[in-house]
Structure formats: structure tokens, C-alpha cells
Amino acid sequence: MSKFSLNINGVSHPLDIPDDMPLLWALRDKLDLVGTRYGCGIGVCGSCTVLVNGAPVQSCRIKAAALQGKEITTIEGLSPDGTHPVQRAWHDEDVPQCGYCQAGQVLTAAALLERNADPDDAAIDGAMAGVLCRCGTYPRIRKAIKLAARYRADESAAGAKS
């Protein structure tokens, strides 16, 4: 067991957990942050994706203790009120069906747009290929990322004016 703190969504969370517990289970079973979801446990489905210093990481495959001093963002902390451009675009294009994988999709898309403000289909497919959707919402994910890119551009244009 080890005691340490993690910076999750801008808040320091003290933990007292086994040394090798993956971040996913620390989030779900110790901190009740259940928006990050288990799908495969071997890092191939992407349901458990979180952002570590802005980059997508599969939380089922990384030890919580290894993330001390890093900035961790989960779906609960992507925006204070659910108005991140990706969240708005996902709602407006009505991407979710069952919704189980969508936290991983949204966070992966948000990280993509930080790197590439205007991704084409090939860039979207490349960045999003690690996150499975059993319901088949892929065609809408492509549309929603393009819409989110527009919302983001509008936001920065509005920011530049003010």
C-alpha cells in the first residue's frame, strides 16, 4: 500500500491504495469517479481513456502511483458545466446511443483538437481508432469532431474580439 495524492480535474485527491492499482480502479472504486469506464482491461477498447497532461491514456493500463505530479483530466472535469466544444458538438450531433464508450470518445476527440484544430477524416480516423463503439456511432463521431472544430474556432474568434 502507498499513500499519495493525485491531481485530478484540478483537485488534489489523497489516496491510500495498493502500489500497483491501475488508475481506472482508483478512480472508480476509491474516488467514486465512475464516468471513466471499464471495457477490456488490456488497453484495446479505449472506454477508460483519461487525459494525462493533455494526452489520451488508457487508465486500465497505467498505475495510479506513477501519475503523481501529473495533471489528470477525466470526463467529469473536461469542463465545469458540460460546455466544452466537443461536449456541445456531441450533443448537437446526438452521437451517443448506449453511451458507455462516450467518455473515452469525447476525451480522445478533445485531445485531437488541441493538436489539430481542423482535422480531416483521415486525421480523425487515425486519432480515434483506439476507442471502440459497440453501437456503431462512428459516422456521427466524424461529423461531431468537425462541428466541434467549428465551435472551437468560433470561440477563439470571439475571444480574440473581446
Place this chain on the structure above:
Amino acid sequence: MKRATNRTSPGFGPGMNRRSFLQVSLLASGALLIGVGRCVESTASDSGDQTWAPNLYVRIGPDGQVTIVSKNPEAGQGVKTAFPMVVAECLDVDWRDVRVEQAPLDDRYGRQVVGGSRGTPDGWDDLRIAGAGARHLLIAAAAARWGVPTGECSTASGSVIHESSGQSATYASLLEAAAGLPAPAVSELRLKSRPEEFTLLGRFVPGVDNPRILTGQPLFGCDVRLEGMLYAVFEKCPAFGGKVRSANVEAIRKLPGVTHAFVVEGTTNLAGLMPGVAIVADSWWQANEARKQLKVDWAATHADSSADYERQAEILRTQPGATLRADGDVESALAAARQVVEASYYYPFVAHANLEPQNCTALLHESGRLELWAPSQNPKGGRQLIAETLGIPEDRIHVNLARIGGGFGRRLVNDFMVEAAWIAREVRRPVQLQWTREDDLGHDFYRPAAWHHFRAGIGADGRMSAFDHHFVTFGRDGRPVSGADLSPGHYPAGLVPNFRLRQSLIETHVPTGPWRSPGHSAYCWAYQSFFDEVALAAGRDPLEFRLDLLSRSYGEPPLDLARTAGTLRVAAEKAGWGRSLPAGRGLGLAFHFDHGGFVSHVAEVVADGRQVRVEKVWSGIDIGPVINLSGARNQVEGCVVDALSTAQLEITFAEGAAQQGNFDSYGLLRIPQAPEVECHFIQSDHPPSGLGEPPIAPATPAIANAIFAATGTRIRALPFRRSGISV
């Protein structure tokens, strides 16, 4: 089938239950409660008493908020958004003022099942009756208050309006007066039924749960967190049905975080509590870590294998099998045919692979009452199973319904519920049982494999004169297992003058069950691929051949020919069927009818050798009026992706166990392979049918036929790689 051919008269659907009636009351909160239901005979049969059996409740609050108490859970099929839209349309309120409250499992509600694409058709009448009935009462209350005829009053956005006097009153101000009026008879209500009457229905409306989904709020069964809750894993014999001889549970109990480890003797019901070992810990990860040290001596009861199934299938194909249907004289017609086309098709077992692995949370209260939180498509079945297995009366079991992280038919079986209940009773603490992905793929109720051996005779007129079909499927005790049967009435029965269907069964010990559009999603590919072979052998265009096939029937038609042909024409027209294509590019099409819905697809495929890419699919759909355009399109897009995904997957067995354990060996489709999908709805005024299932069956053959057109490779075995094709 007849249901699909009936026409709707304004106001009443043919399937509408005229025994439905309204019950109206005022709640202590000041809310108006409208119940729609039926009177059913009391269970004490000689009493002659009748009991009120509600199908749904709609509550209008003093704040103007309208709440539907919905009896069925949401699994991604969109009912939680579609249902409020129907009530809003008929009640005439802003749909944002209507929300859905999830009812727990309650006997008063009758059927509480997500399955068979029945949510929309079952809810259609009652939702409209509730909305129109409440509106009728509110208008009557306002008219009485103003002393004007009801016929002079109209409604808009939650208010009654009397235009000539300029008076208006919000619904919220009329609730008490409305509750004092007699409930209208359902026959007095005029229910909107035609697409041109709708103002809200048919629009693109995003899902009501999106804000919670997109901010990671607790929604699913595995998100339940209770005070003092422990986490459990349950290991079963990899070979289905195997029993525990012994297990090192004492050693397991000493491992970090572990609070309990014990053997569950279980039952012999493959769909119930199977034997296994439960490990319970402070966190799920610790329970699962401890499981890695678990050593169980299993007593397997069988050693089924795919290789053995294939050997048996090869023997059975040469035997006559049992004749399920014989029209005319197939052998004579084949002998007289100008040409005989013969081909065999095979599809494998597949898994449901819901992204949310099976889970259930259970708590045995000190009072002896058992409470569960279950992502179940069939919670009543789960409660019965628990009652039988644990000996707890059903009225002492309370089931809360969680949002379902993918259903597809898997959660019609409730093995995970009875496991959680058993473990919680042993542990006497709240427990969440969470399966691993390996548990999920290794203990599914698989869609069964089958072989289809076809022979078709082509007459001098180029039409099919004979169709002979030998179906080799799986059974137990002389009957097809769940999901392995085929209706003798299925087309092309009734479309060909000489028809024969024979069936042979391979004995299996593997658990099987319904998988999205059970049966159809598998065998439609075989039929519609073979139709292409026959059309091309006869020198006919696949579209023209099918439209001709749908132009006449021999006896009762097996499906509504006009509606089916309508979807085929729309899909073909939108796809530009017949346009010239460069080499390595091809179009393919297929039609189908199941679960009340008519769907045809045309797929366009581009090939680079044996590597293909499905670029686009055009869909023609007739499900009556579309309720939520977004939800409807979502189901079509999802079904096309699901079909392409599943056409590349298989579950195989060795030593009685599944050989695929996770998404590395059961690789669902990923975004780069997903095609664009363009939907075209034929907005007919038939009563609406569901759309969770109908689009999947014809998608696989449309794609496979396009692959043939692009590559010249006819896919006669799934997954695609068995035919040398990769996507």
C-alpha cells in the same frame, strides 16, 4: 405479417387495443396524474373482479413539468427521448417540458422487456392516448371555467386558448379542475397518426440523457455505489456447465483486500446460476488480482468443439433431414429447370460483446428483502430466476433498472443477476458483481452458427421455378436451441412455386440466445447472397430480379411485397444503381423484413485486390412514421456498422470452451472501417414499428454482394477472412 399489411384509419391503429382506458386523479402535490391501462381479470378467477393494470402514467405538475413514468429501461435504442416526444406532440407542450422517470420492476406494469423492437409499437397508442386524453380534459376544464364550448378552444405550448375572447390559461392552472372531470373514453379522442399532422415528431432531437452521458454522471449498472459496498468477481468453468471439484479458497481469502472467497455449487441451468467460485474484496481490482491466484479443479461435462461441429455438419448435409415445408414438387421442378444453381453458405457463432460487461449490484436488507440494481433487458425474468434459485419470494425482491450499456439481446438472460444475488446473500453486505471482458465473451449466449445448402431451378422465363433449402443448425433434445430456428414461412417460401425446407440438427452444449434481430441477422445474408448468384446465373440484374421476385406470390405472401419493393426502389435510386463504375468498385443490394420494419440497403465497395473498403451505404426504410429522426438514423447507422463488424468476427470452441477472450481476438470494427450511411425513410402512415433490429439483417448481404461486384469473390463463408477478404 398481416399486421404489416393493414392500413391505418385516422385516429385508430389496427392493433389498437380499444380496451385501453384512462384513469385520472389529483395527487397531494397538486399534480394531475393520467394513467393509461386496461382492466384485467383478477387472479381469483371466480370473483369476477377486475384489476386496473396501468401501462404507463403521465404526471403534469403544478410547475408545468410533464413526467412519463416509463416501464422499460433505456439500452441506447432511444425510447427515453422518443416517448416524451409522442406525449408532447399529443398534449401540445414543449417537448423540453416532458421527461421520463424510470419505473422500477413492478408487476402492475405487465411486460417490462427491452427486446423485439417493440418499445415504439407497444407504446405508440398509450402515449398518444395519455397526451390526447390529458389535453382533452384540460380543454374541458378551461371551457367550463370560461363558459364557452370546448370546440372553440385550442391549445399551444402548454396553454388552453379561447381566441375570440382572448382568454388563455396555462395547463398548470387547470389541473385541479381537470381532475374533477370524468375521464374521456378513448374512443372520443382523436389521435394524430399521419406524418403530415405532426409538428414535433419526425424532427431531429438529441437524446435527453446526453448531458449526463457527456459529463460522466453515474448512469449504468456498474456506476452504482452504495455505502459499505464490496466488489465481486465470479469464476466459472471455461467449459460451459462444468462443476467445481475443489478450489484453493482458503489461500485466496488471505490475499490483500479479499474479504470473502467461496465455492458456489450452482445449478445445471445454463441460463441460471452456474457452478463457480466467488471472490469478494474492498475494490474490484483486488478481487480480480486475487482471482489470478485461484486454482480450481473443474469437472467438465462435455468437450464441444468447432472442429467436431464441422465434421458433423459435413455428414448431415448428405442426409435428408426433417422436412419442415414442401410446396409443389421441388425435385421435378429442378429436373425440368433450364438451369440449376447450387451453393452452400456458412456463418459462425458470434458474441454480443456489449461494451458494458455484465454486472449487477445486490443488497440483502436485514428485513430479508433483496434489492438489486440491474442492467437487464428482462428484469422480471431475472427476479423469477432469483426467486427459484435462492428461495426468496418474488414479492421480497425489488429490482431497480439501470441504463444498459448495450443490450443486443444478451441481457434478456439474467445469469449475472442471480450470481450477484447469491453472492450478496452470502456476504450480507452490498456487493457489486462485475464480470471481466473475458467472462463476458467466454460466457455469452451466442448467436448460433449454421450451414445453408441451397439449390435453385431457373425456368425458361428466367424466374426461380424451384427453391430447395437444407438448413443445418444446432439443437438439444431434438429441437433447435434458442436463436437457431428458422420459420418455415420465411421467404422465398411463397415467392417460388416449388419450395422445400429441410432441417438437420447438431447436438450442442453451448449456451445460445437471441442476438439482435435473432436469426434474421444471420440467415438473411445467406438468402440474399444466393439470390444474387441466381440472378447473375440467369443473366438478370440483381435489382430487377428481386423486384420481379416480389411481384407475385404463391398463396399467402411471406411479407408485404409492395412495402418491401418500395424500400428496394428507394435505396437503389438514391445509390444510383446501374451507374457505370471503374474496375475495383462495386454496388450490392439486399432487402429484408423483420420485427415490423422493411429495410433495403445498397452498399458501395472499393477493392484493392482482396482488401476492400465499404465506402457508403444507402438505406431505404419503411417503419411507418419516424418519431425521432435522430434516433431512427442512429439505429440504421448503428446496424450497418454492427453488420460490417460482425461479418468479420467469430467465436470458436475447443474443449467445451470459447477460444476468444477479449477484443484483441474478437476485434470489433473501428472508426477507420466505418462507412458513411445515408438514410431515406418512406414516411408511410402505417403504425410505427421499432428500428433497433430491422436494418441489420440486409446490411451484411448488401455489403457481401458489393464485394462480389468489386472483386469477383463470392463470400459463402463468414467471417469475411474465411473467404479471403479483409476490410
